[in-house]
Amino acid sequence: MEEAVGKYWHRLITRHAQNSYPGAAVYLSGVTKPISIMFRALGGDGGLKIEAATPREHGAQRHWLQRVAGSHKKAALAWRDQETLRLPEKLCLYPSSDLNRDLYFWLAALAAVDIVEKRDWFVDNQQRSLKILQQYPGMRQRYLRLAEAELKRRVLPEHLSKEDFDQERAIWAALAEPGSREYLPKAKHSPQPVYIWLYPDLNEIIQRRHEPAESDDDESSPEGEAKESQQKHRYQAEQVEMPNGEDGLITVRWENIFSWAEYIKVNRATDDDEDEEAAQKAADMDVLSIARDQKTSASRLRLDLDLPSAEYDDVPLAGEVTLPEWDWRKEKMLPDQCVIRPMLPRDSEPRPLSEALQRVARRLRGQFSALVQNRIWLHGQKDGSELDMDAYLDHYISCKTATAAEESGLYRDLRQNQRDIVTLMLADLSLSTDAAVNNEQRVIDVIRDTLLLFSEALSACGDRYALYGFSSRKREQVRFYHLKQFEERYNDQVRGHIQAIRPGYYTRMGAAIRHSGNILSKQAATKHLMLILTDGKPNDLDKYEGRYGVEDTRKAILEVKQQGLIPFCITIDHKADDYLPHIFGKNGYVVVRDPKELPQKILGLYARLTG
Numbered sequence: 286m287e288e289a290v291g292k293y294w295h296r297l298i299t300r301h302a303q304n305s306y307p308g309a310a311v312y313l314s315g316v317t318k319p320i321s322i323m324f325r326a327l328g329g330d331g332g333l334k335i336e337a338a339t340p341r342e343h344g345a346q347r348h349w350l351q352r353v354a355g356s357h358k359k360a361a362l363a364w365r366d367q368e369t370l371r372l373p374e375k376l377c378l379y380p381s382s383d384l385n386r387d388l389y390f391w392l393a394a395l396a397a398v399d400i401v402e403k404r405d406w407f408v409d410n411q412q413r414s415l416k417i418l419q420q421y422p423g424m425r426q427r428y429l430r431l432a433e434a435e436l437k438r439r440v441l442p443e444h445l446s447k448e449d450f451d452q453e454r455a456i457w458a459a460l461a462e463p464g465s466r467e468y469l470p471k472a473k474h475s476p477q478p479v480y481i482w483l484y485p486d487l488n489e490i491i492q493r494r495h496e497p498a499e500s501d502d503d504e505s506s507p508e509g510e511a512k513e514s515q516q517k518h519r520y521q522a523e524q525v526e527m528p529n530g531e532d533g534l535i536t537v538r539w540e541n542i543f544s545w546a547e548y549i550k551v552n553r554a555t556d557d558d559e560d561e562e563a564a565q566k567a568a569d570m571d572v573l574s575i576a577r578d579q580k581t582s583a584s585r586l587r588l589d590l591d592l593p594s595a596e597y598d599d600v601p602l603a604g605e606v607t608l609p610e611w612d613w614r615k616e617k618m619l620p621d622q623c624v625i626r627p628m629l630p631r632d633s634e635p636r637p638l639s640e641a642l643q644r645v646a647r648r649l650r651g652q653f654s655a656l657v658q659n660r661i662w663l664h665g666q667k668d669g670s671e672l673d674m675d676a677y678l679d680h681y682i683s684c685k686t687a688t689a690a691e692e693s694g695l696y697r698d699l700r701q702n703q704r705d706i707v708t709l710m711l712a713d714l715s716l717s718t719d720a721a722v723n724n725e726q727r728v729i730d731v732i733r734d735t736l737l738l739f740s741e742a743l744s745a746c747g748d749r750y751a752l753y754g755f756s757s758r759k760r761e762q763v764r765f766y767h768l769k770q771f772e773e774r775y776n777d778q779v780r781g782h783i784q785a786i787r788p789g790y791y792t793r794m795g796a797a798i799r800h801s802g803n804i805l806s807k808q809a810a811t812k813h814l815m816l817i818l819t820d821g822k823p824n825d826l827d828k829y830e831g832r833y834g835v836e837d838t839r840k841a842i843l844e845v846k847q848q849g850l851i852p853f854c855i856t857i858d859h860k861a862d863d864y865l866p867h868i869f870g871k872n873g874y875v876v877v878r879d880p881k882e883l884p885q886k887i888l889g890l891y892a893r894l895t896g
Contacts, residue, residue, distance in 0.1 A: 334864075436460060
């Protein structure tokens, strides 16, 4: 009975303490695409991701009902850092869904504009608002509606203490007329959240509270080894001491301890057993506590990823190349950062095409043989090997029936119809390609079949092409595999190279693209096509994670375009729409949803790109 009454009381108090409008809720997932377009149209950083913000404590005074209910301690506030724009996952602040939707667009506009002189949260939001209203007058009506709705939500200044009154009055004035207040008066409590403003970077706040611990190793966890979390929130963190395994023993009643041998130090944070409820437990936590240990949970895996001895490693080739790398934070190229190491796959022996692919290969050779170079007659030429009788008769009739027309080409010529195209295919051979596609195949197996069928088709039509693969382990080890070079004929030796490929290490894509561009640009042709086959984002150990790798790859793509090359990406990463438009442009990539269809998709795509 007590439990039932308690639940009813909790629901009653929580409902009365609520000051939102669930019926008018708008979700971030439903507006991400349009606000992304507007954000970039207003000059926002194209590499910035838009993700959900986690609620954080605001420290403001609460209504007595909210204190009784124990609610409204936190609020999902908008903020941004160098890599991400964080917006509330759901907005139901205002009674109209149109207003809640407008708030998403306004917050994206605030994040898109930049100001020259940054001072503090209060002044900067006014300056950003003022700049938007001046540069984009069409946003004024939207802002006025939002400001009016925001003021209606706020506590009336006369209900506050003197200090809080001055602070709240300054916010009211800043909302009504952006740029009118130069500072926010100090008060005992933080002000009520201003939902139409951006808040300070949460990461900087955490760093100020706790000194960042120096990492024992700057390497991040191996690609594809951990189960990917679907949780996109960020949490407040605190640094604590690592549990030493000596706490928690029962020391009062010694008879309860049967044996000292039964006690084992187990670090649950790095236990190998996967906790299926870990994501839910993390979502329920207010603060994530982080401790330093002598080793990380990924350190054992990094031992497996150390380079093997020469006896078991792939075969190195001569011709190492040093390349620069783009540092987007410093906005400059760092010279001599990456070392390209040409290699051949180990155990590469001449092999015929497997029986499983021979039937498909015969069909593809028949289809692509239609693209073989042939001889055609070009009509209406100024000069040629023969008189073009059709053109001559048309010219003769026009001279007899009307004013003499200007003489056009009266000859025809037999010429070679040439496909002056060279193609370089660059395949990602990173560790993630070891993932299973189905019960029979891994991603690396699909890539292997794709390269073989691609070679069969292009050999049938006579187009010149080359095949390379790559993986990396830090910037000194960008391993670049020569599967087929332009001057090589497609034969059993090349088939052996392709069938010997296996999952490697990481994906330092920028260096591989730069080196491929240098190879491709040296080929004499009127059209140079670079196809990049991958299954994930650029990443590596050291600092090549996240936006650093994305921006370096984007810079490499811009460089190859300046060389007159045509880069195009084919990926099986379902999340590629989050980052590939920034790297390749909206028309520079395609996502293949079913990896088993990759060979057919690539060949159809090649026919369109070169047709």
